[in-house]
Amino acid sequence: MKQSLVGVIMGSDSDWEVMKHAVGILKDLNVPYEAEVVSAHRTPDRMFEYAETAVERGLKCIIAGAGGAAHLPGMVAAKTILPVLGVPIPSKQLLGMDSLLSIVQMPRGIPVATFAIGEAGAFNAGLFAAALLAVEDIRLATLLVEFRKTQATAVAAMTLPKL
Ligand SMILES: Nc1c(C(=O)O)ncn1[C@@H]1O[C@H](COP(=O)(O)O)[C@@H](O)[C@H]1O
Numbered sequence: 001m002k003q004s005l006v007g008v009i010m011g012s013d014s015d016w017e018v019m020k021h022a023v024g025i026l027k028d029l030n031v032p033y034e035a036e037v038v039s040a041h042r043t044p045d046r047m048f049e050y051a052e053t054a055v056e057r058g059l060k061c062i063i064a065g066a067g068g069a070a071h072l073p074g075m076v077a078a079k080t081i082l083p084v085l086g087v088p089i090p091s092k093q094l095l096g097m098d099s100l101l102s103i104v105q106m107p108r109g110i111p112v113a114t115f116a117i118g119e120a121g122a123f124n125a126g127l128f129a130a131a132l133l134a135v136e137d138i139r140l141a142t143l144l145v146e147f148r149k150t151q152a153t154a155v156a157a158m159t160l161p162k163l
Helices: 013-028 044-053 072-079 097-104 119-134 138-156
Strands: 006-010 033-037 061-067 084-089
Touching: 006 013, 006 072, 006 119, 013 033, 013 061, 013 084, 013 119, 044 072, 061 072, 061 097, 061 119, 072 084, 072 097, 084 097, 084 119, 119 138
Parallel strands: 006 033, 006 061, 061 084
Antiparallel strands: none
């Protein structure tokens, strides 16, 4: 098995329906990844160990999805110097605004790159992780260029119903 380069973590398995969009694009681009449930609130020791060993395990960045009081991305960022990409998960009560603000409003000194709420954010976090790696991986850069071309072709072919 290939060494994982991107760690995808989420606060609960209930986040998977959103976070699978990050995993899906990593898979499509052949980026080696690992995915697991890690919670700052519910499994703080596991979260510390995950973040503290991330560099030595060969990860290049971490995508962290969480909902509600979404402390996971920020706490992971506090324990590693790897880039952390935060994905706000839609919450039942506040539709993910709580998740977004929890992740985006980091205090100066510990950055988390914050993406859109939900599926688009998860997908873009996966793309962004690939773009980070593509800086030093020409094969991956080529795949990203191909992705953009395919997307542009699909959009150009879109038609609208006649009224
Ligand atoms: N925000 C966090 C953290 C954390 O930040 O450590 N751990 C779990 N959660 C979030 O709680 C929500 C509800 O989780 P459950 O569905 O398991 O009750 C999930 O969206 C998860 O990301």
